[in-house]
Amino acid sequence: MTDPYPSVLLCVEELTKFYGRRTGCRNVSFQLWPGEVLAIVGESGSGKTTLLRCVSGLMPPSSGSVHLSDGSGRTIDVLTLSEAQRRKLIRSDFGFVHQDAHEGLRMGISAGANTGERLMAIGVRHFGRIRAESLSWLERVEMDLSRIDDLPSAFSGGMLQRLQIARNLITRPRLLFLDEPTGGLDVSVQARLLDLLRELVEELSASVILVTHDLTVARLLSHRLVVMQKGEVVETGLTDQVLDDPQHSHTQLLVSSILQT
């Protein structure tokens, strides 16, 4: 099989999701290149999270296609994979940081086990190695290493997000999905976390799809923007270009509602 999308990592075409008669998202198409950070912005209810869940294989869309390059010139049709293959792909190639850390973490097991779980899932059976990797990743997300054996239920919101990031990046996924990674955090913690994300993503040269309602977050992290309204894409382009010179009336509304400091 030859690659119809050379050098493109992810190609989403005409993706549509209906919830009964309601529309989640409709006819969304975009492409993602390796190492690129793509932000999906829009107000609450505009279909951002629906889109993210469909693309990442967490939820089947009503129609459309998602193709992923496997890194060696072949293309994987993500939506027609068998369940076993899809789960394996999600486990090894994808990372997913949820807005609500309770969704992305196991609250009943220690922080170190949370980060180590993905290693164990891909077959690492050496305790010392799992432990060392966990420690090194907790260090990279700037967590207090003495907390490695504590339960996540004893952690603050910012720490939970750091732990989620470490848990996902430990297997070096090629594609990282971030769903409002800094939602609900105070501003100083947000700023530090965004810095950290930017550094790590650059270092791993992972591709990222970031969902956010916060244009400041999008401006800081992303290279390109997709603006959504009522389930449809209304504007796409380079982040700076879209934010500095918004064309669509809805984008103009979003940009003008950023608080000026």
Next chain:
Amino acid sequence: MLAGCNPWGGYNFAYLDEDTKRMVRRALLKAVAIPGHQIPFSSREMPLPYGWGTGGIQVTASIIGPADTLKVIDQGADDTTNAVSIRQFFTRTTGVATTEKTRAATIIQTRHRIPETPLRAGQIMVYQVPLPEPLRVLEAREVETRKMHAYQEYGLIFVRLYEDVVRYRKIATSYNYPVEVNGHYLMSPSPIPKFDNPKMHRSPALHLFGAGREMRVYAVPPFTSVVSLDFEDHPFEVQRWDQACALCHSRDSFLDEIVTDDRGGRMFVCSDTDYCSERRDEGDAS
């Protein structure tokens, strides 16, 4: 051979009606065909509380015949309350011969132990299982655990072992120690000590597991591989004791610690009472 076989009348042979026994046997056949895989069955109300061995009793009742010889143990002993009650139950409802000798038994129902005397081909072990799903503590969703079994996604069980090593510097799980059966299914071996896990590996006997409340049966057919999970740098180990059994001086059996007075006196004796007394008889004879 049905109602007329037992002196108490009114009940069918082995308490359960023939259709129920057939249903359980069908589930057991499936279980034997897919080693370690949990098969649902419609568990019946039994005349004893859940947790006292309702699953094991239903399995035994379904497979027992008039020619069988039954042995029942609880914590390795033939003379504890649960063992005595279950043995009496089958004596009353089937009239089959019972024994305390491992060698003489064709069916051995157990809760906590596999006898020390090696099992032979043709014998059937029946286990009473409280929690058949080894992944349940970590994953509450049944739909999810079934998928994990189907796709062999067993990373999560290592999380449990990891937590053990973190807390106790070694794998401290000492009973109900998770095993992989026939190179595929993760299985909970019921609350037997991990000391007994190696006895299941390629055992010539048939091992049947029944969970009454959870409505599952599963099986390890004869000569099937049963491997205890571990880490490369924390390999699986069984319990060891510094002393020998105070009664039969065995150094190879699982020992119970018995407190003998309130001044710190204690003794270690075999948990398998039949094995211990057999060794003592041999010692007297020689």
